Each structure stands twice: as C-alpha cells, then as structure tokens.
Amino acid sequence: MKVLSAIDIGSNAARLLVAEVLEYNGETHYKKRSLVRSPLRLGEEVFKTGAIPPDKARQLLLTMQAYKNLMEVHGSADFMACATSAMRDAKNGPELVQEIRDRTGIKLNIIAGATEAKILYATHFEKYIENHKAYIYIDVGGGSTEVTIFKRGDVINTRSFNIGTLRLKNNQVKQEQWREMQSWVEIHAQDSSDMEAIGSGGNINKL
Numbered sequence: 001m002k003v004l005s006a007i008d009i010g011s012n013a014a015r016l017l018v019a020e021v022l023e024y025n026g027e028t029h030y031k032k033r034s035l036v037r038s039p040l041r042l043g044e045e046v047f048k049t050g051a052i053p054p055d056k057a058r059q060l061l062l063t064m065q066a067y068k069n070l071m072e073v074h075g076s077a078d079f080m081a082c083a084t085s086a087m088r089d090a091k092n093g094p095e096l097v098q099e100i101r102d103r104t105g106i107k108l109n110i111i112a113g114a115t116e117a118k119i120l121y122a123t124h125f126e127k128y129i130e131n132h133k134a135y136i137y138i139d140v141g142g143g144s145t146e147v148t149i150f151k152r153g154d155v156i157n158t159r160s161f162n163i164g165t166l167r168l169k170n171n172q173v174k175q176e177q178w179r180e181m182q183s184w185v186e187i188h189a190q191d192s193s194d195m196e197a198i199g200s201g202g203n204i205n206k207l
Helices: 043-049 054-074 085-089 093-104 113-121 165-169 175-188 202-206
Strands: 002-009 014-024 027-038 078-083 108-110 134-140 145-151 154-161 196-200
Touching (some): 002 054, 043 085, 043 165, 054 093, 078 085, 085 093, 093 108, 113 134, 113 154, 196 202
Parallel strands (some): 002 078
Antiparallel strands (some): 002 014, 014 027, 134 145, 145 154
8 A cells, every 4th residue: 555645735725635546357456545724825815916925935845844744654655845826926836836845745747728728627527427428617716717618528628717716706807808718618518518517626515
C-alpha cells in the first residue's frame, strides 16, 4: 500500500487530502485517510487589491508548513500541490511560491484555468455517465468556474471563467462575463437539447 497526498490552494480555502492507494482486481483505488481544510479566503483581498496581504501570506505559509508535517506523519510517498484563481491573479503569487518552497520544501504550482479543468476531469467520473448522452460538467469555486462539455463519452471542449462565489459576493462579476459564458455554452452545446448538467465543488455541494 502506498500513501499519496494532494494540496489545493483555492480562493476560499486550502485543503490537504491524504489517500491510500490500493491495487486489486487489476484496478487502482483510492481510500481517503485524512482531509483537512483551512479557510484562508485568499480571494477576498486578491480580487479587490490584486495582491495577497502580509497577514494572509503568513497564514498561507503556516498552513503549508502544517500540511508538510501532516504528510510526513502519514508517511506520504509523494504529493502534488496546486493553486488556482486567487494565486493566478495575485501579483505577488510567484514570490510567495518561492518563499513556500524555500521554507517548507513544497513546490506549489500555480495552474492555468484550462489545466484546472483537466485535473477535475481526471477524477474519472466519466465511468459513471452514459456514453450516448451529452453532459455539461460545472465546477464552481470561489474565484472561477470550470465548464466541460461531454458528448458520447468524449470531451468536446473545456474552459475556465472568472466567475466564482467570492467574486460574486464582492460584485466583481460583470454582465459581459455572464454573456461570454452563456455564448460559449450555447456554441459548444448546440445539437444537444437533452444535455444533462453535473455540478461539483464545495459551493454546489452546500446548496
């Protein structure tokens, strides 16, 4: 049995997932061992000022140090750490990434919206959908929403939009952005009148 970890630095919270990797019947399965959430809310300041303030930067650093310790306690063989919308928009994001690596040894990757959408798709939920149907997969975060169109089991297109709950809370989403999302969906979902929607993410689960 191997133990792997994943760190997600989102606009609302930072999460650490530790999982056991199990092999049986020729397939790989993952069993959650620990899930920790720290409500940093980096996006609250970033979406207003364009930068992560010193107090939030310190909280982020302390959180990453704590996660490093927890991964060592669990004997994690490897890990991946990603940051999304808030860190993408923060002008001091690269500087914080370097400080985190210097002080904790954790390499934090600030990923593009398209990469974020691909990682979400890599959860292999396509095993549970019907190949003859069309689906729109929507993941709503604090800073962005990732949308993926599926038809007959294949990914037709995927895109990230800067529409998230923290941006909405602070009235930072313009009507033009809603229209852009609507236009994109209409173009890529045409000829699919029976399309079903699949929602994911903490915000949708809360609803």
